[in-house]
Amino acid sequence: MSASESSAPARLAAVGLAKEYGHVVALNGVSVEFKSGLTGIVGDNGAGKSTLMRILSGVEVADEGSVLVDGQPRAFESAKDARLAGIESLYQDLALVDTMSVADNIFLGREITHRILGVRVVDRRRMRHDADEVLRTVRISMPPSQAGVRQLSGGQRQAVAIARALHFKARVLLLDEPTAALGPRETAAFLSLIREVADRGETVVMVGHNLPQMLELADHLLVMRAGQVRATLKPSETSLRDLAELMVGSA
Amino acid sequence: MRNETADGSQAAEAAGPARAAGTSRSGLPASITRDLYVDLALVAALVVLLVVFGAASHGREFLETNLVSILDAGSILGVVTIGQVIVMISGNLDISVGSNAGLVTAALAEAMAHSHANLALGLVVAVAVGLVGGAVNAAAVAYARVNSVIATLATYSAYLGVALLVTNGQEVGIDSSALGTLGTGSIASVPYLVIVLIVVTVIGMTLMRHSLGGHRVYAVGGSQQASRVAGINVQRYLFTVFLLSGLCAAIAGVMLAAQTGTAQPTEGSVGLELTAITAVLLGGTGLNGGTGTVFGAILGVLVLSTLDNGLLLLGVPAFWQEVATGVVLMIAVLLQDVSGHRTRLRALRAARRRAGRAVGATR
Numbered sequence: 001m002s003a004s005e006s007s008a009p010a011r012l013a014a015v016g017l018a019k020e021y022g023h024v025v026a027l028n029g030v031s032v033e034f035k036s037g038l039t040g041i042v043g044d045n046g047a048g049k050s051t052l053m054r055i056l057s058g059v060e061v062a063d064e065g066s067v068l069v070d071g072q073p074r075a076f077e078s079a080k081d082a083r084l085a086g087i088e089s090l091y092q093d094l095a096l097v098d099t100m101s102v103a104d105n106i107f108l109g110r111e112i113t114h115r116i117l118g119v120r121v122v123d124r125r126r127m128r129h130d131a132d133e134v135l136r137t138v139r140i141s142m143p144p145s146q147a148g149v150r151q152l153s154g155g156q157r158q159a160v161a162i163a164r165a166l167h168f169k170a171r172v173l174l175l176d177e178p179t180a181a182l183g184p185r186e187t188a189a190f191l192s193l194i195r196e197v198a199d200r201g202e203t204v205v206m207v208g209h210n211l212p213q214m215l216e217l218a219d220h221l222l223v224m225r226a227g228q229v230r231a232t233l234k235p236s237e238t239s240l241r242d243l244a245e246l247m248v249g250s251a
Numbered sequence: 252m253r254n255e256t257a258d259g260s261q262a263a264e265a266a267g268p269a270r271a272a273g274t275s276r277s278g279l280p281a282s283i284t285r286d287l288y289v290d291l292a293l294v295a296a297l298v299v300l301l302v303v304f305g306a307a308s309h310g311r312e313f314l315e316t317n318l319v320s321i322l323d324a325g326s327i328l329g330v331v332t333i334g335q336v337i338v339m340i341s342g343n344l345d346i347s348v349g350s351n352a353g354l355v356t357a358a359l360a361e362a363m364a365h366s367h368a369n370l371a372l373g374l375v376v377a378v379a380v381g382l383v384g385g386a387v388n389a390a391a392v393a394y395a396r397v398n399s400v401i402a403t404l405a406t407y408s409a410y411l412g413v414a415l416l417v418t419n420g421q422e423v424g425i426d427s428s429a430l431g432t433l434g435t436g437s438i439a440s441v442p443y444l445v446i447v448l449i450v451v452t453v454i455g456m457t458l459m460r461h462s463l464g465g466h467r468v469y470a471v472g473g474s475q476q477a478s479r480v481a482g483i484n485v486q487r488y489l490f491t492v493f494l495l496s497g498l499c500a501a502i503a504g505v506m507l508a509a510q511t512g513t514a515q516p517t518e519g520s521v522g523l524e525l526t527a528i529t530a531v532l533l534g535g536t537g538l539n540g541g542t543g544t545v546f547g548a549i550l551g552v553l554v555l556s557t558l559d560n561g562l563l564l565l566g567v568p569a570f571w572q573e574v575a576t577g578v579v580l581m582i583a584v585l586l587q588d589v590s591g592h593r594t595r596l597r598a599l600r601a602a603r604r605r606a607g608r609a610v611g612a613t614r
Contacts, residue, residue: 059480079480089480095480098473099469099540100473108477109483113463
């Protein structure tokens with residue numbers, strides 16, 4: 001995969017992204033290519049990490065610059081547009097409907113239906129079947145897909161979102177501090193799942209605060225500061241100290 | 252049951268074959284079993300009410316003559332309640348349904364009075380008025396993003412005012428034998444109004460339970476944010492829901508005109524909204540949206556209607572009926588709350604247990 005991948009344009013890239021909120025410059029000309037595997041984004045608070053993720057996931061629109069998918073510029077006006085382009089985002093706690101089942105959540109917005117007398121009828125049995133199938137590939141122990149999402153733990157909730165991405169064969173997975181709400185054991189389980197997805201050659205982009213964890217986990221590291229990408233690093237050649245210095249700007 | 256753990260024998264060993272949380276012993280999702288529990292409780296309450304009232308009055312005679320009149324008396328409330336339960340599943344309230352129905356009745360009567368009793372025209376006007384009433388609420392909630400309680404409280408007052416204006420606050424007679432037949436006639440001793448209720452109920456149940464639209468109303472009611480992120484056009488569903496409520500108000504308005512043979516802008520319609528909300532709450536639908544069923548709401552209507560009918564039959568003063576309604580609602584909501592609490596607690600404990608196992612499954 002690496003030979004063909006390297007010559008092909010990156011699945012996801014950004015060119016000259018800029019975004020201001022009032023007088024605050026959140027992004028100031030960010031250009032970056034996300035290679036396959038896991039790219040970690042680190043940076044101090046206000047460095048522009050979340051703004052970048054929000055633009056990539058279609059939740060916000062950049063003032064300037066563009067997002068490229070497979071080398072083609074795409075104008076995302078909503079999260080739906082990004083999702084249609086194969087970019088799946090994991091939001092902290094926003095993206096699941098607590099009152100619905102795991103299967104319903106995996107298929108939310110993309111329900112399996114058939115027509116009866118012109119009315120689109122939801123095929124719950126098939127959704128449950130397909131959901132159970134994809135949940136088996138997620139390495140976190142899950143209840144059957146007809147269980148309510150309300151009863152899941154934080155890690156299981158994230159696993160539902162991952163299952164959703166896997167089922168719909170998302171090409172890019174965006175994670176903004178996905179383990180912030182998880183306990184240590186669930187974090188470990190979740191990260192090994194993410195690592196597995198990245199090892200399959202998917203493009204995973206993850207914002208995180210835990211620097212040692214990011215050094216250990218990521219294939220590529222991006223350091224952001226003051227709305228710009230300050231460095232692109234290989235974790236294997238980077239020390240924790242270098243990373244911290246790049247983040248605060250003393251290097 | 253299939254083993255629901257992650258792949259690999261190692262994982263299965265670590266997680267064990269334990270029953271997953273969130274499912275009951277029967278293997279059904281907790282939400283469904285809870286709906287079932289509420290429905291069964293309501294059916295039980297209905298049976299108890301019927302037996303008590305039957306025994307206290309004239310036994311068999313009560314059941315024969317009153318089952319039909321219970322349904323008949325509940326038919327208009329029932330239709331309004333179908334609209335209300337859909338609105339409440341979407342996480343909103345429609346306070347205006349009663350006065351909208353009253354306005355529909357007034358518009359129907361006026362249209363017929365000015366067209367030599369043209370019933371077809373009257374019906375078209377009636378449906379149009381109900382839909383416009385619903386659309387105003389819909390636009391306010393879905394697009395102007397006004398809180399639905401405030402928006403429909405405003406239109407509640409406005410529609411009532413317009414109904415009084417149109418009729419000068421007077422009763423308007425409706426000269427139509429066809430409409431009269433709808434109001435008082437029956438097929439095989441089943442009143443037409445009850446048939447209308449049954450048809451609307453079946454359509455409402457089918458749509459909410461099986462259609463994509465109904466499914467997404469549950470989603471929007473459960474979490475607007477999650478629905479939006481998933482690419483669901485939240486505003487469109489909110490709009491449709493209030494439009495449907497307007498349509499139900501239109502149907503109820505026509506039924507009211509048919510039943511009374513006159514259009515009274517307030518009598519029989521004002522107050523309907525609160526009774527409908529009561530019925531929906533009795534039926535296990537919460538105020539937060541995303542839960543509840545059309546069937547439960549109709550059971551709620553039947554309980555209220557039976558209560559009214561039975562107390563009336565026993566000669567209990569009407570004022571006490573209101574008290575009884577309040578007491579029943581209070582008891583029902585308390586019972587549902589207790590069962591909901593238990594389910595949540597059980598789920599929480601199981602989730603904690605599983606969280607412990609999850610790591611074992613991956614290491």
